[in-house]
Amino acid sequence: MPKRDTHTVRSRPEATIMRTAPPLTRSAVVAAAVILLGACSAAPAEQTAADHGEHAAGSGHGEHAAAATPAPSASGSVSNALGQPRDLALNLEVPWAIAFLPDGDALVTERDSARLLRVSPEGEVTAIGTVEGVAPEGEGGLMGVAVSPKYATDRSIFLYFTASNDNRVVRYRFDNNRLSGPKVIIDGIPSGTIHNGGRIAFGPDGYLYIATGEVGDRPMAQDLKSLGGKILRVTADGRPAPGNPFPGSRVWSYGHRNVQGLAWDDRGRLYASEFGQVTYDEINLIRKGGNYGWPEVEGTGKDKRYINPIVTWRTFDASPSGLAYSRGSLWVAALRGERLWQVPLKADGTAKAPVAHFVRQFGRLRSVTTAADGSLWVGTSNKDGRGSPRSGDDRLLVVPVR
Numbered sequence: 001m002p003k004r005d006t007h008t009v010r011s012r013p014e015a016t017i018m019r020t021a022p023p024l025t026r027s028a029v030v031a032a033a034v035i036l037l038g039a040c041s042a043a044p045a046e047q048t049a050a051d052h053g054e055h056a057a058g059s060g061h062g063e064h065a066a067a068a069t070p071a072p073s074a075s076g077s078v079s080n081a082l083g084q085p086r087d088l089a090l091n092l093e094v095p096w097a098i099a100f101l102p103d104g105d106a107l108v109t110e111r112d113s114a115r116l117l118r119v120s121p122e123g124e125v126t127a128i129g130t131v132e133g134v135a136p137e138g139e140g141g142l143m144g145v146a147v148s149p150k151y152a153t154d155r156s157i158f159l160y161f162t163a164s165n166d167n168r169v170v171r172y173r174f175d176n177n178r179l180s181g182p183k184v185i186i187d188g189i190p191s192g193t194i195h196n197g198g199r200i201a202f203g204p205d206g207y208l209y210i211a212t213g214e215v216g217d218r219p220m221a222q223d224l225k226s227l228g229g230k231i232l233r234v235t236a237d238g239r240p241a242p243g244n245p246f247p248g249s250r251v252w253s254y255g256h257r258n259v260q261g262l263a264w265d266d267r268g269r270l271y272a273s274e275f276g277q278v279t280y281d282e283i284n285l286i287r288k289g290g291n292y293g294w295p296e297v298e299g300t301g302k303d304k305r306y307i308n309p310i311v312t313w314r315t316f317d318a319s320p321s322g323l324a325y326s327r328g329s330l331w332v333a334a335l336r337g338e339r340l341w342q343v344p345l346k347a348d349g350t351a352k353a354p355v356a357h358f359v360r361q362f363g364r365l366r367s368v369t370t371a372a373d374g375s376l377w378v379g380t381s382n383k384d385g386r387g388s389p390r391s392g393d394d395r396l397l398v399v400p401v402r
Contacts, residue, residue: 083400090392095379098369099145111141134161138193144200167191185238190215190228195258204268207241211259218295245289255292261323273320281318282309310351322367326401333365
């Protein structure tokens with residue numbers, strides 16, 4: 001086994017609007033094994049008492065006939081797509097989202113502790129502090145983070161979090177490792193102990209996209225007057241973005257159960273990862289104004305009013321949270337499935353057979369984001385109350401993509 005090098009976190013001033021947080025440490029270790037597994041297809045299902053928002057490992061799910069499953073990919077270009085992963089940061093508390101600053105450092109949120117961290121590519125971890133106003137409960141807490149595409153001039157970052165009565169998006173000035181000037185740009189997003197969505201990201205068009213959940217209130221996903229169960233598209237001030245499909249509305253797409261991943265490919269196409277109920281999880285290619293069927297359809301259906309996913313998995317293989325794009329593939333962080341899914345894309349934006357990497361090697365995976373060099377930063381979620389923490393958890397990994 002390689003030696004572990006322990007490093008001390010550099011002390012930096014805390015933000016005035018945040019509570020102080022204890023320092024962190026990190027280690028470096030090289031270990032990897034690649035296991036391939038493919039899965040696809042779908043069918044609707046009825047809700048049962050075993051319906052879990054993030055599919056706890058070992059939790060009961062309705063038993064249904066197995067869908068057709070494509071064979072795992074055996075091509076070298078796919079199976080050898082990843083290099084050896086290495087630990088970048090250890091002993092974190094449910095790292096939920098990762099967003100890169102222009103200098104290559106990343107901002108990382110911790111859902112349950114409500115801490116905001118800064119992590120360098122060398123593994124130096126700085127605790128910026130604990131965000132005021134966050135009320136962690138169940139699947140809610142400090143979740144999404146996005147860096148303004150105009151950060152060089154406006155120094156703005158955005159956080160999505162659960163407050164006492166709602167989910168909201170707040171814009172801050174982030175300068176010299178301090179947060180200041182908080183401004184709520186969207187409030188009133190439904191909140192609950194499950195299905196809070198939470199992923200935010202700026203698209204190639206410069207607008208902010210926000211993934212929300214229906215918090216267990218299924219009809220909400222089809223209600224265009226509600227912000228729950230949607231993907232929203234807004235300006236940096238939270239107003240409906242020009243060109244949105246419904247006049248005066250922030251809604252970009254709807255009929256979603258619980259989206260926790262957003263990513264664009266190199267042609268500017270938007271994809272979203274979505275938790276199913278008890279049978280099938282999804283990856284969707286998002287269209288302007290599209291209705292993705294929940295709660296009428298779970299997985300693939302025959303009703304032409306609803307857009308079918310490009311990939312589905314049985315819930316015990318996936319529970320897809322974070323989503324990233326790198327070198328021709330989508331990369332999906334799977335919670336219950338405890339693996340990193342690779343979804344190679346065809347030229348038309350549809351999917352080839354998915355390939356599973358690192359099956360059960362690192363436990364539950366929550367976040368995955370693409371760095372400037374094309375590598376993936378991956379965060380585990382073993383301390384979220386549904387996983388089995390290992391020594392060093394939770395952790396950030398760096399995974400080279402060839």
